[in-house]
Amino acid sequence: MSKAPTTFGFPYDAYPIQNDFMGMLYDVLTENKIGIFESPTGTGKSLSLICGSLKWLNDNDESTTNAKNQDSSDSFQADEPDWVRAYQGNQVENKRDVLKQERKLAIKKRIDLVKSHEKNRSILELSGKEDRSRWKRTKKDTTSTSDDIKEKYDEFLLEEYMSDDEEGGRASTLSYTTVGPNSSFSKEVQDLLSKFETNKKSIGYSDDDSDDALEEDDFDEVKIYYTSRTHSQLSQFVHEVNKTPYAENIWAVPLGSRKNLCINKNINKLGNVNRMNEACLDLQKKKTEKDRCPHLPSLQEKGKWRDFRDYALAKVRDIEDIVKVGESLSTCPYYGSRQTARPARLVILPYQHLLNAHTRESLGISLKGNIVIVDEAHNLMETINSIHTVALTLRQSQLALKQLAMYIQRYKTRLSGKNVSYIRQIIQIIKAFIGILTPPESEKKDLIIGVNEFLHLLGIDHFNMFKLERYLKESNLARKLLGFIEKAQQDQDSENQLLGLKNPQVKKSANAPSSPSQSPLALPTLTQIQSFIMTLTNPDKDGRVFISYKGTDTLEPQLKYMLLNPAEAFRPIVEECKSVILAGGTMEPVSDFIKHLFPYVPDSRITNFSCGHIIPQKNLLTMCIDEGPTRKPFLFNYENRQDTSLIDEVGKTIVNLCNVIPDGVVCFFASFTYLEEVYSRWNGAESGNILERLAKKKKIFKEPRDSGMVESTLRDYSLHIDSTKKEASNTGAILLCVVNGKMSEGINFSDRLGRGVIMIGLPFPNRGSVELNEKIKYINEHGDDPSGTAAGREYYENLCMRGVNQSIGRAIRHRGDFATIVLLDKRYSTARIQKKLPSWIGTDIVHCDRFVKSISKSAGFFRQHKET
Template sequence: MNHLYDGIDGRKVLIMESPTGTGKSLSLICGSFRWLTDYAQRTELETLESLNVASILGFEDPPWIKEFAEEQALSVFEEEKEKKRKRAERLIRVRNDQTQNLRDRANKRMRFAQSRDSTGEWEDDDEFVVEEYDSDTKSSNIRSDVLNDALSGDTPIVDEEEADETKIIYCSRTHSQISQFVNEMKKTAYVDIKAVSLGSRQTMCINENVLKLKSLPRINDRCLDMMKASKSEHGGCEYLVSDTVNKQNFTDQLHATIKDIEDIVDTGKQHHTCPYYGARHAIRPSQVITLPYNILLQKATRESYGINVKGNIVIIGMCSWFGAVELYVKFNKEYKDEAHNLVDAITSIYSVSLNVVELDRAKDQLQRYLLRYQKRLKGKNVIYIRQILLLLNALKNSLATTATDPHPLASKSTIKMVNDFVHELDIDNVNLFKIGRYLSESRLAQKLQGFVEKKDKQSAAAADDVGDAKYISKHVSTIQCVEGFLTSLTNADLEGRIVVSKSVEDPTTSSLKYLLLNPASAFRQVVEEARAVVLAGGTMEPIRDLLDELLPYLPHERISKFSCGHIIPPTSLLTLAVAVGPTKKPFDFKYENRTNHAMIDELGATVANLCTVVPGGVVCFFASYAYLDKVYKQWQSSKMLQRIENKKLVFKEPRQSNMAEVTLAEYSRSINAAKSIGATKTGALLFAVIGGKMSEGINFSDDLGRMVIVVGLPFPNIHSPELQEKMRYMQARAARNGRDVNIGNEYYENLCMKAVNQSIGRAIRHKDDYASIVLVDHRYTQARIRQKLPAWIRDAGIVDPPNFGKCIAEVGKC
């Protein structure tokens, strides 16, 4: 906490490592909140001292002018102080009311239902015509508005009447992780701090007509339809409050006590007010904001929410391993999941894709728009729109298949430098910077979207009938997607690459993708504007990787590192590097060896023997679903699985996300049932996949994870074009910086080891927990590999049993 406090005060970027169960969240909260409280008091004193007339006016001014100026300044200061006092009194009253309501469950609802005519046509469509534009002058009539959120079409919500407090912005990957952080906040002495949690419509909407749509794109569209209807008085959402008094009242309700997402939703239901927009109105006067990664990291989204990073403290929690598992998953291409950590989140947000369907849709809409308004468009609008159509044709042609393309059943991906791609398209004579500026300042995407929404009501209704997987949001303009891709073509060659993916079998799936290779450039604005940035996780090593990926431009003195060990005693953890099995067959799970039947059977005997001596739950991680399935089938045919099932019930991680929770519940129930008198089994065994649904965010604490087994070293697919390009990029950057080490291979190995660390971190979850970790592969005995395990595991000691009998003996002592 002292290190954090000093780092914030010194405007540092802090990299803080503290294993799960050591009180990381509470330490972050107490250290940063104390600084925020002290800073507010210090600022008030400094403001009062600065009101000295000598600092306001020159010494030559007459005394009466100085006195008047001082009185005016003091008056403003006292007025602001009085506002804060009244606000504090209001919050105390609301807090007392909320406490009483919780006691007697008499929650009163405020109804603002309004009946509005849901029909109505626009009589004129002049609003869709872009204004006169000239990029060669600085006197354009176009308003340079904040860009709408590219994902939802939201407009900024900023209440200028509220003071923008200095604040702590805490972000994490999932809503559940944010809720955990908020619940820790409630345990501290800072329960009076003004906090608000932000989330998606899917988690915060209370309108049943919207929620029943299930999928996020459909929910976003219906919400935006209803919001527009509310504004135009033609019907809309009954929960959307527009008057200032009720917005302020709801903000007071949120600030009276610390609330997580679920609490805010409940408050919205009680007061008949939209929690999603109500929380956004509460941002400026809040001292603490908690939110998911994507809201903070994407500039357009951040601005649409009205979040100002400048001068504030950004804490990014739960960011251990910095995207290694996500990249491992992506390069293996065996399953898809959302971005778990910071690097991958940044890479995903700024890696823009366009497929053939989107290009055709954008071209069709823009041609119809030009045909409709060509005679009414002024200035250079027609020229720019024709240039954009030319660019759309060029992009579409780059995906056309030829006789030289591969077999019809194959897909082909090629990676190109940005400049090479632009030259190949023969569009290097087009000023892409001007095109990007035009799209941004003319608001063509918004104008076009309004035009399409009006003219395509029938086709939009038909689109509602398609499945969720094929549903295209009508509030996300295809031109916005094109704008993002064209903007990426103006980036430096070193920043990223273009991935051209052609499919002869199904040309509609062919796509272009801008692959960001340098996430540091996208994260730089946050680092430079924030007062301090805190990156906190359980395992941050190797720090060198983190600095290279996110902060290569920062001077050494701006970076502050802190790491602490685990709070469990060494006797609570046993780590074994198992090189041979029960019949002395060596374990070498390299790709070319891992299908060896004899070694798979040896692995089965190893797992069966370990299950004999370990009570409770055992989690065994494999490199992929495919390899898990292969091993499982062989054990079924060889009766090895039956031998394991004699001791423990066996569960297998499902590929379907909606089945993961059910599997975990059954696994937990089986372990608890094994504790009963007369139980025939000692617990349960769960086969899981590294980088899958069970390797991140799941707590296998206590009896749920008395042992974690990792089979082999899960290196990602080295043949992935994107992985190869990333390795080449890192090697070239190292060469430019005068580093002669093989950074590319180091990066590849680190991806593997961080994925391992993610999995073995599932076991020890609190100070009284204990577990064994078994690393099955002879390569775990190598010093280079071992050095990349978490420090708290290395410090507790890693045992290299000379034979399998010694391994069982060590486990039996635990």
């Protein structure tokens, strides 16, 4: 029986399906389950997620407090004297909980004060003369030139590194006597003490601090981590939160990269996120206040971090708002938001921050006992695979080898033995990479092998990749190397300018940047080497290494590690979290998530919820059409795709449908290549001048390959439809798009922009892809089908249907909307394919075995909805 309440604080009158969604979400969170939720766009999915989860969070806080009070009272015996019970009560009182509550109340009091200030004054008007003078001073400081970022060569020298067989990582810098070679404590105790001291320093902790002295676990209430694909989607989520009654009291903060949050002008202008990261970290090493970043308060300036936290949590803000808070307080939003995430109850962050374990660690994200909500989760498995796939080219390997040779030549007499040993190992590994990518011409044959076989083939299987990974991470070799190379390049450029010479290492085009740090030699190639080495620590069964001499992403030879098992990469999230929610407008086929993302999770812990659409049934007409006007069957398989008569039949079909579908029609093709082939054929007389005939009905637009032109194409398409009068001979426009292209996700074709969506064929991915074939092979090997091929076929088909479902979901966007969905391929008439369509389409799919039936149905549908 459901434990969900009857009201959830929904800001509008909720539809039954929205109440069902919130109720099921509440139950899933209560029972610590995994939930897969499908709610079509336009049904208030975001608001349902917000209200259902935040209602549960509030109720859980209340029940947790009541349970603690009950536990305390139950510990006393009723027949004991009052003085004994009082004494016991004092003993069992949880002092830590009391302290935590006092500090939370102190923070709340400060935040409430900020709320009051924000109602009456600009955020730039900070309380206190000291704050205003700080803002004026730091504004002046930000005008410093790029010379402030230059480093001395000594700053790129690696610190002493001790083997992890000894003390573990870099030498300890702790000064107290309980840690060190003369300590009487065991190594394990020393490690704990060292970690404690590091944590204290990282947050500026001291024994006399007030509310900002809390350790990480002092804020141990359940958090909700909400993640989605893009910053625009996250901003929209924040906008939705602010519509609800929870916005007043929920402590929420967004997280982002330096590229989104940095307010240092000199770092910001670097543009490239890798360079920004390195420059920021370099500035933190500066010893004088003048040289340090003016927006990064010192450990002694805890009040500035506290001010940022208070303003950040005073209302629910998006990334842009957090940047404004940072600018107004002259406090780094990147580090400030990370500090603020500790007391926050709702943390909003992009996919890559959550899904990558190393990024989670660097951001200090703790998932233990918390809730993760993944929105727009239909491509979650592909996203996980992409994040954990790393390519390394021959050029990058050669450049990294050259950089390391320069570095070790400079510091060879000053590096410790352990540093030299590890750098030499890395050099040997890079040489092995170069060797496998530069064989004799007769031996250049692409290979797909496991990690263990790859290590053996290169003769580097005797190296401990786990130790190397740890060394690279803790020594910061990649960052120090890049700083050293950039400094050396700057000095070389300066010397060449004095001698009147041009930089011999760089051939600059007219549009090339003038900064010497942009030279090929100064690229952060060791970072890519490090990423690739990290993949070699993955279990052998979970991925494959591709050795390609033509290159799949570039024209040069490359190594690529491809993750084949997203379940293992996602498993730490599932096992640490209290509950995980996957939500999307179209999650079908759900079987893929259960089989390939949660294979180790008992079925009893997984709940699948799919709600219908909020539109009346009469507002949607879905048709699958078997043949065209001249009785040519629609079967867009690989053998028939080049059939010009089939291409012509599709053109005639679309022209006829555009006679009865008003306003905007969005037509999806399997690929850009196929779209170009069809467009070219229709443009010729051989097809009967289909484009010319179509243009008489609707103005033709085509999705551009260049993503930078997508927005202008959509704008022109929209403006044309809006400006078209109903009585005009030209009744709208048609937009020719590509499945899985920019137009198939996140684009709103509501109302007149999308009265019809036409899907041409089933857009199966290219079976010529070696990566796809290896993935299918992996799935077949780990499937439970005796024949060994059914699991791979199912996966391949599901990839296709996810693309279909995303595309056809572009049409209906709100309750009053109406549209027709047209599926051109006889395979859409089969039960196997229809069961993989979104559940909100329902069972009312009209099977048109004759084309004339589709015209009759469409004409009747739009007569019924004729706008007056």
